Amino acid sequence: MHPILKLVSQRLALGLLLLLGASALIFGLTEALPGDAAQAVLGQSATPEALANLREEMGLNRPALTRYFEWLGGIVQGDLGQSLTNKLDIAESVGGRLNNTLFLAFWAALVSVPLAIFLGLLAVRYRNRWPDKLISAVTLTTISIPEFLIGYVLVYFVAVKLGMFSPLAMINDSMSLGQKLNSIALPVMVLTMVVLAHMMRMTRAAILNVMQSAYVETAELKGLTNFKIIYRHALPNAVAPIVNVVMLNLAYLVVGVVVVEVVFVYPGMGQYLVDHVTKRDVPVVLACGVIFAAIYIGLNMVADIVAILANPRLRHPK
Amino acid sequence: MNEQLTHMTKQVTAGKLTRREFMGKAAALGVSAAMASTMFADAARAAGPKKGGDLKLGLQGGESTNSLDPATYASSVPFANGKQFGDTLVEVAPDGSIEPRVAESVEGSADAKVWTFKLRQGVEFHNGKTMTSEDVLKTMERHSNEDSKSGALGIMKGIESMKADGEYFQVTLTEANADLPYLLADYHLIIQPDGGMDNPGAGIGTGPYQLEVDEPGVRHVFKKFANHWNSDFGNFDSVEVVVINDATARTAALQSGQVHAINRVEPKVADLLGRAPNLTVHSTAGRGHYVFIMHCDTAPFDNNELRLALKYAINRQELVDKVLRGYGSIGNDMPINAAYPLFDGSIPQREFSIEKAAEHYKKSGHDGSPIILRVADGAFPGAVDAAALFQQTAAQAGIPLEIKREPNDGYWSEVWNVQPFCASYWGGRPVQDQMYATAYLSTADWNDTRFKVASFDEMLFQARAELDNDKRKNIYSQMGQMVRDEGGLICPMFNDFVEGVSNQLEGWETDPTQELMNGQMSRKMWFA
Numbered sequence: 001m002h003p004i005l006k007l008v009s010q011r012l013a014l015g016l017l018l019l020l021g022a023s024a025l026i027f028g029l030t031e032a033l034p035g036d037a038a039q040a041v042l043g044q045s046a047t048p049e050a051l052a053n054l055r056e057e058m059g060l061n062r063p064a065l066t067r068y069f070e071w072l073g074g075i076v077q078g079d080l081g082q083s084l085t086n087k088l089d090i091a092e093s094v095g096g097r098l099n100n101t102l103f104l105a106f107w108a109a110l111v112s113v114p115l116a117i118f119l120g121l122l123a124v125r126y127r128n129r130w131p132d133k134l135i136s137a138v139t140l141t142t143i144s145i146p147e148f149l150i151g152y153v154l155v156y157f158v159a160v161k162l163g164m165f166s167p168l169a170m171i172n173d174s175m176s177l178g179q180k181l182n183s184i185a186l187p188v189m190v191l192t193m194v195v196l197a198h199m200m201r202m203t204r205a206a207i208l209n210v211m212q213s214a215y216v217e218t219a220e221l222k223g224l225t226n227f228k229i230i231y232r233h234a235l236p237n238a239v240a241p242i243v244n245v246v247m248l249n250l251a252y253l254v255v256g257v258v259v260v261e262v263v264f265v266y267p268g269m270g271q272y273l274v275d276h277v278t279k280r281d282v283p284v285v286l287a288c289g290v291i292f293a294a295i296y297i298g299l300n301m302v303a304d305i306v307a308i309l310a311n312p313r314l315r316h317p318k
Numbered sequence: 319m320n321e322q323l324t325h326m327t328k329q330v331t332a333g334k335l336t337r338r339e340f341m342g343k344a345a346a347l348g349v350s351a352a353m354a355s356t357m358f359a360d361a362a363r364a365a366g367p368k369k370g371g372d373l374k375l376g377l378q379g380g381e382s383t384n385s386l387d388p389a390t391y392a393s394s395v396p397f398a399n400g401k402q403f404g405d406t407l408v409e410v411a412p413d414g415s416i417e418p419r420v421a422e423s424v425e426g427s428a429d430a431k432v433w434t435f436k437l438r439q440g441v442e443f444h445n446g447k448t449m450t451s452e453d454v455l456k457t458m459e460r461h462s463n464e465d466s467k468s469g470a471l472g473i474m475k476g477i478e479s480m481k482a483d484g485e486y487f488q489v490t491l492t493e494a495n496a497d498l499p500y501l502l503a504d505y506h507l508i509i510q511p512d513g514g515m516d517n518p519g520a521g522i523g524t525g526p527y528q529l530e531v532d533e534p535g536v537r538h539v540f541k542k543f544a545n546h547w548n549s550d551f552g553n554f555d556s557v558e559v560v561v562i563n564d565a566t567a568r569t570a571a572l573q574s575g576q577v578h579a580i581n582r583v584e585p586k587v588a589d590l591l592g593r594a595p596n597l598t599v600h601s602t603a604g605r606g607h608y609v610f611i612m613h614c615d616t617a618p619f620d621n622n623e624l625r626l627a628l629k630y631a632i633n634r635q636e637l638v639d640k641v642l643r644g645y646g647s648i649g650n651d652m653p654i655n656a657a658y659p660l661f662d663g664s665i666p667q668r669e670f671s672i673e674k675a676a677e678h679y680k681k682s683g684h685d686g687s688p689i690i691l692r693v694a695d696g697a698f699p700g701a702v703d704a705a706a707l708f709q710q711t712a713a714q715a716g717i718p719l720e721i722k723r724e725p726n727d728g729y730w731s732e733v734w735n736v737q738p739f740c741a742s743y744w745g746g747r748p749v750q751d752q753m754y755a756t757a758y759l760s761t762a763d764w765n766d767t768r769f770k771v772a773s774f775d776e777m778l779f780q781a782r783a784e785l786d787n788d789k790r791k792n793i794y795s796q797m798g799q800m801v802r803d804e805g806g807l808i809c810p811m812f813n814d815f816v817e818g819v820s821n822q823l824e825g826w827e828t829d830p831t832q833e834l835m836n837g838q839m840s841r842k843m844w845f846a
Contacts, residue, residue, distance in 0.1 A: 048763065057467060172536075265560070265561070265571075275383050276383055
């Protein structure tokens, strides 16, 4: 077997094992939280009688292990089951939310990743001069401000005062792509500001590191332009750490944006998950948790594989 | 100038002048903007409701876990949804009387034990079926039978039997209750086809709007139901309930015109928001109250002197000013205020007094160990701050309060009604009987102060059976004073409903029952 294929299959198997572990952990922790779904649904208006009836209907009276293995049995057959609280099909509702989350993450990534790498290259080209300092100062400032604050500031000035873009990023299927993009313009801006600095600084550091090496000096002596050296010789050799940090940020864009979702009322996975944790809706929490874990594991795997492919020494191990 | 103004208001009434034009011309005549706005509203109201337009409500209190099943309603968004697609038998009117809905009239027997509802004929469900008394019966059964999971189960307890008879629906009670129509006006008790026995979450009712899109935690869209029994209800082509849980996002959405009304405006921004030219902030005194509750049967709170000491040690006005920013009124350690029918305003207000608090504390003989008060902001907004203020004033009287902060998550199951001293919130009920029966009757499930006094229970039943309002008022007054002087309730304040409504909408009515005109905005308001 080709070493790369072997590596991928090994990683996949390990990933599945990790997913199983994650699901067990999530289930255990949700069970350990005080109260259960019946109690959370009825809230202040719970009577012992109504509670007992609701527990019976939700099947919460059965032992925890039985419920976990039932869920596991369902998921290997591709059945995510039904939400405890509103009886909706989980696959369908999660599907819609996941689409939205990926839509937002996709556009945020499309803007931020090329921008971050370009700014990183620019910073190296003019290192320690004013463009470098300006880029660093601006991106470090935006990463240091909490994202909800950036969100509120943009909402106030751009949406309320200037009347551009919608303060609510509510998208739905009946909207055209243009309308959707108009809706998500503000959250995309916020997310871009939040992830930019990390990727930009990493690009800058990784390339500066390579710039010290002998072959860059050779390239300089050949008379190549400064930007061409960075682009043709330094970047390919610095790709591994950059891809790593890009993947981490992509994962963040998918699983870590609940605060931005709340500020812009975006119907993504984050808010959906938080609601169901509050209501102790275990099957939904499990489904979301496993999807998030899968995305994290998947993106990290991609980062590793790209790092190996980009490095001939790792690509052809002796 | 007067003639011209009269002419202009007539034009508005005739629908020939828009708001913008009217305001412009009025300003030219030297009329202040506020004055002109009022004049325009009056003129527009005289013109009567206009039909059309898409109403958007931006509401706090919706989760992805919400269901359309009325039995599960426990927060603002499901409540608002129910008011769009559903009708109850009767509704509580803004003045506190009973208004007909799918029941045309209601009549009680002389002993207030048998209640007969005459049902409107030809009322159509959104699925095309005609409503029968069987549907009504099944609905009430679903909320009250042995398998019921309904939030209304608590109020359906006193029912002995129910029957459907042609165009009548009859309820027989175990004990007399003069307020039964108020109980059946509860927002959970939406009449559903077959009582919702087969598909409770279908969102099919007899309301003025029918369900179009159901995305829990995101939005719910309803479109006008053409065959509604009352063509006066529902002036809009569609109603969209948008879930906006974040307070800042909600105000921004209203300011930028994305939604036409929002609930739960934060008191601290209400004044600022009210200055915006295109909207009005309405503050409605309601029956909801922010409280601290002590279990009367648990040490050290089983000592009435200690309870009194704590009641005197709280500075009510300070809490209203600082926690509610003035959007509320002070409480009197009883769950009833002037928003209730038959309220006795002559009961003396308990004043903040360090001396009296210290005196009662001394009499109680408490050993001086810290008294633990459990709070979370989930109990009511600002609960943690309110507890801190309480702690300081109590310390002045020598009462050692210790605040224990609890997580919001699980507060209603782990702390409230479990721990002997904690912060809580009550939404209030339409009538005094229901409030007392829900939380102060010895046998009530939600007796969260463990207030168990036989003579109080007796008075409650006596008042229920009493059809003479003067006598009832007198009994309620005594009951109120009893809770005030002996109960475990520290009620420092009643909160207002603070809501923002776009000036494009006309027809606002003040309704103390529930927020946003008791959910009747989409029925009664219209676009100017």
